[in-house]
Amino acid sequence: MSKKFVFMFSEGNETQRELLGGKGANLAGMTNLGMPVPPGFIVSTEACAQYTKDGKAINEDIKKQIFECMERLEKQMNKKFGDPADPLLVAVRSGSRASMPGMMDTILNLGLNDQSVEGLAKKTGNPRFAYDSYRRFIQMFSDVVMEQKKEVYEHLLKEIKNKKGVKHDTELTADDLKEIVKLYKDNYKKNQGKEFPQDPKEQLIAATKAVFRSWDNPRANTYRFDNGIPYEWGTAVNIQSMVFGNKGETSGSGVAFSRNPSTGEKVLYGEYLMNCQGEDVVAGIRTPMKISALEQQNPQIYKEFVSYTQKLEKHYKFMQDMEFTIEEGKLYMLQTRNGKCTAAAALRIAVDLVKEGMIDEKQALCGIDPKLLDALLHPQFVAKDLAAAKPIGKGLDASPGAAAGKIVFTAEAAVEWNKKGEKVVLVRSETSPEDIEGMKIAQGILTSTGGNTSHAAVVARAMGICCVVGCGELFVDEHAKKATLGGKTFNEGDVISLNGSTGQIYDCLLPTQSVDIPTLLAGDFGTIMKWTDKYRAIQVRTNADTPADTKQAVGFGAEGIGLTRTEHMFFEADRIMAMREMIVAKTVEARKAALSKLLPMQKKDFKEIYLALEGKPATIRFLDPPLHEFVPHSDDDIKKLAKELKITFEELKNTVESLREFNPMLGHRGLRLAVTYPEIAEMQTTAVIEAALEVNKEKGWNIVPEIMIPLVCEVKELKYVKDYVVKTADAIIAKSKQKLTYQVGTMIEIPRACILANKIAEEAEFFSFGTNDLTQMTFGFSRDDAGKFLDYYYNKKIFEFDPFGKIDFDGVGELVKMAVEKGKSVRKNLKIGICGEHGGDPESVVFCHNIGLSYVSCSPYRVPIARLAAAQANIKNPRK
């Protein structure tokens, strides 16, 4: 027996989404529930995989199975497919596991030809209906199977309507429609070079193939990539006996949601039209009626439909999105699925369903896509405006949300315009720490260079400000206050809009809907967030470098800091000079003198962060970036700085040159700096320990500082630096006469550290995975450089997702797992977290839960997302 590729609806059930696709599984499910579903069958997703394997051809075995099922359908319907007198007609629809736009549209009325249309007319006594069905079929088949634009047919239809002097399709007579069918067929022949296919079997196989083919069209590929749907999943094809909404005024079609998908309100929401087929309702040719009108028009049908919607909602435990048809007064259910809705609606529905006792909290949590929350936390464009606007460029979606305002090119201008009450968007080639003030008050930030870990991206994410970076086609001239993009020149004050969630840029002022966080937290959002904490097994911390970011994150429920990047503190204007003095120092003494200037500032930072955390833990990472990031590189800037530092230009130039690296990513940074200059680690230890001692004393808290040494590849280098840390810390603690425990751990971000994690765990008291760097080194490409070729990789389906957005489970993930196992083999209760960007990606959070991490850490605005993802992970795979 060969493999079963084709299934009658009655042979399946709603759990078989993988095999039958979402639509097929639900049709089977509704059939099993005894609802009036027109019978049919499903060509499985495995048939799609076979089609791809067979060089994009449907093999004989699958064809045979299709026609066998067709015979069974014929028996059920007591009609023959292709019967000239009384033809069995079918609808053909795509249906992948996840509902997916961009796939093939529906083909209705398949099975009609020149003969059977006559039979249908006679049998139904309704030639108008028969020819209307035929002309629709020809148009849909041409469009979706033969890829001929449907505008041609619409144009022909319009011409006839004009000729006949009618306005609505429904006013056309049977003869008019006959004429149209002829025109359509002539047009088909002209375009395709052959007659419109008359063999229903040929029509069916062509339509099935078209569904499979549509799985690989550009729009589907883009959607799949954006939503992380694997290419190998494939789509199923649903072949369903037709019922007709266009059989006259007692027939009709409609779509409805069991609740309002915009607000989540518990009220039936939808539209219908009498005497039409499904596509007319959404096509906007006639204005559809509100579903509530059906109650007056046909109370019996309405009541029946309402009972189905309730039954389905109860069954699927979520708001349902349904299609139905009324054929000569009889209701048929054509489709149901969990409805797509706004983020606010999703939360409200979840909370309401729990209140209604239909689901429990766990089910509610699992029903919400964590990524939806982003939309609640950041300003958004109005969907309608967005759909109408045409982007003029695209960059990297560095920080989500929407921004619209007047362009400024400098931080100073941003502040100035802001004072005048203007909303501004800061446009620069790149940002630097000096721009912070301007960045804070901007609606959004746009840069022409840099990646998702550039200064602009990191700062904007932390502040929750919309940001698009690395727009290669954007050229910015800050001095001339001009920018060009999409062939247009922008001056200061010109308007621009940014979509930080997609990276798209618009040359107009799109209205934004703002967000009030306290209101949000007081509503359904807050309820859901509280629930997440009941079910999580894994902690959620935040990456934060400032007291403000820390407070924001704590407000979002962060349970501590997983990563404070201390170097960001050095970039601030008053500190960078001391930092630079340290860099140009020629002796340990001179270096220590410069460091002693940084000490009080750094200590103050840490105290403020500890206070903002209100006793929650903080992991503080020691200096990480290569020193050349702190010095200027142009001769002019070097001259200026040399003067300030009171050294010669040549001397400073030499220092700058000596810091230059071939591969900064693989250079003198991380704990390598502390190995060469242990006095840096001593200063930072002093700041951390003294800050903790003072705050503990003032507040009576018991903060346990966590010192994190970055970039380890060998346990001996960790031990070398740790020895300095411990010696410094113990001396300060002893002198203080206070009690203080502290931990020294490390960041695991180099492949060798994963391989030798058992050795490293002998010294490290905790691990935190830096999956950004680990991804770069494991793949052997740098994020900054990979942009040039990654698009090729996506287009050619070599990569199906961005490994910097979601952990590469097969490669990087294996190393992470190895490190967890090896680390725990030495230190059973080793605390292990992740502080790379992946800490805020829902799928990556699930991975972290599954491999037994203690916490994830992410930027403040991603904390709610991580909390929800963590709860879902533990509900689905409870930690023992």
Added chain:
Amino acid sequence: MSKKFVFMFSEGNETQRELLGGKGANLAGMTNLGMPVPPGFIVSTEACAQYTKDGKAINEDIKKQIFECMERLEKQMNKKFGDPADPLLVAVRSGSRASMPGMMDTILNLGLNDQSVEGLAKKTGNPRFAYDSYRRFIQMFSDVVMEQKKEVYEHLLKEIKNKKGVKHDTELTADDLKEIVKLYKDNYKKNQGKEFPQDPKEQLIAATKAVFRSWDNPRANTYRFDNGIPYEWGTAVNIQSMVFGNKGETSGSGVAFSRNPSTGEKVLYGEYLMNCQGEDVVAGIRTPMKISALEQQNPQIYKEFVSYTQKLEKHYKFMQDMEFTIEEGKLYMLQTRNGKCTAAAALRIAVDLVKEGMIDEKQALCGIDPKLLDALLHPQFVAKDLAAAKPIGKGLDASPGAAAGKIVFTAEAAVEWNKKGEKVVLVRSETSPEDIEGMKIAQGILTSTGGNTSHAAVVARAMGICCVVGCGELFVDEHAKKATLGGKTFNEGDVISLNGSTGQIYDCLLPTQSVDIPTLLAGDFGTIMKWTDKYRAIQVRTNADTPADTKQAVGFGAEGIGLTRTEHMFFEADRIMAMREMIVAKTVEARKAALSKLLPMQKKDFKEIYLALEGKPATIRFLDPPLHEFVPHSDDDIKKLAKELKITFEELKNTVESLREFNPMLGHRGLRLAVTYPEIAEMQTTAVIEAALEVNKEKGWNIVPEIMIPLVCEVKELKYVKDYVVKTADAIIAKSKQKLTYQVGTMIEIPRACILANKIAEEAEFFSFGTNDLTQMTFGFSRDDAGKFLDYYYNKKIFEFDPFGKIDFDGVGELVKMAVEKGKSVRKNLKIGICGEHGGDPESVVFCHNIGLSYVSCSPYRVPIARLAAAQANIKNPRK
């Protein structure tokens, strides 16, 4: 019972080198053989480890064990340690597993003090001997235990000799020596602030501690690092009862080799002095006698000694290096070890010992250090000259050998001066492909920048030319024809010498000893090499990019090419223009047009290489470096090139800018180039396949081309490129009507490729490890940048060897093993090799053998080393 840390000689044996050190194990061995070894005991290497663990202190347990053994020694010798009337005196010597210079020297006569020296004088009736022994002891103790320079004592001795009007120490009387002892003791007190220790037990513990301490002195550390000896091994301490060569004219001391260590000739070779202690023989104070003179002077002793040397050679199966003492006409053996000798001698001895039937070929092979061979293949300095010369700078030892000549700064000047019959050394900031002609005829090459994989290093190694690169302190101004180093300015024509084996640079003309390869191959070297082939399990291939290198490597026994870097062919002057045309091409067609110019040249290269290989296999790697390596970067050069390419400066400048990368190591290179420009892979496939077809036809050979796709991290990208290769190759083969098989494999050099080697093996027909890149990515540092901080790592013992010289078995090695296992799990007979620099490192070759690789590939001059290492590996761990 506590652990046993101290062993009598009679309790050990010669297999216990790890526990007892080399010297101790051999003393035990000789004792067991019944030779006249003065009894003694050994403080083990484990005691040294314990000393380090205990914070550099000898604990009470170990002290107790030492004095227990001392008691046993006292019983054996029938004397008491510290007996004022007849003291037991001992010698204290260091002894690690491997013989190691830089460790503590010997202390003789330990146990003497102000009282017992009198006792000794009385007991022996030889006060001169007693005081001579005491003054030697004070000097040695001060020197090696208290670290006071012995020059002070030598100066005092000289003063007395002058005062007394004598020339030789032996002319001093007992009274003179008494006076000297007093002076020495006064000096000791002045320097140390306390009396010379009178308690023999205190002396003994202090000396033992000094031995342990010397394990960690800078000279020992340097030697250990250079020779890959782990710090954790530690040293043993040998405490041996004294016998005296300074008891008058019937006493003496000497050292001897059982064969000539310079030539290997089978003749006793050594020196001795009567009435002296051991150190005088080597100190050069008196001129020692040839060992042959002993035959006349004391035929009985001589005969006895010869019989011991023969017995020891038979026992240890190698030339022995021995120390002996004659005390009042009785011979004592104080030490034996395998002798260090020149490379030529090592080979001759090995061959002779086999001829003499003393050892078999396997034993002969295992007795030779593969690294010695380097010295035979490259010109060398004369050891004596080298010892006398003072280096003025140091770079990286990029290609071994010695070079001396006049400085030239350009390739043109090199050619010019060479025509005049001058030997030249090419000194540049860096070399480029245009310098090839000058490099070929230079004695050596010196650059101020670049690492061990820079152009200069790779080319020099392939040609077997001495090369030192990356000398940071060297400043070269090619235009002004000037260089500065070590505070000195060099002009064209000034002399310089380079030691490519150490990286050292000399500002004088050191004579070099040249090498004649054919003669070498005809002699012992050739014999040994033939033997290696009998016992190897693993193939040895070569990395070669030119027919000349290929021929050289085949002459050295290479069994094929493991790596041809095709890009080196593109750098040649007539080709780089076509390459640049390809780079600036804006369309696929323009790119193909440029590539079509490269095709015939590349095909010719491959044909020549195939011919040079005479049917042996060749792995050809497709284009690997980022494209920016092929374009100029200064505005002047860009202008020039733009003119040649007939495009505008701006256009070319833009192209050059767009190729710039943040981290070129992690950028757009390797097969990523072929993914974006598959036409490059098509051209290279065409060249490889057509060349093979033509050579097979001409010669009737059956070459199987091996196409290697570099830098894979994901099987889908390999498949994508492989599909182009296979399609192109199959079409050409079909058209040719010839039969040709070929293989498509990949280079494993990215961590992710190791983790997913099972997936990759589904497409790859062979693996070749690129351990250079794999090391960089696994450690997370680039070779070019790590130079800045690696010295700190070595000094602080964080790293004990250079991971680019020897495979990092713990980290990189684990990834390699994982890849081998995963690869073979999918393809049982997967051919796996290594083509990184490590392929020529003996220890790495052993590793490759042990994990089951099929071959190693290395630069031509390393082929003999790899062959020997491979044979040793298989003899020690035979492959099943």
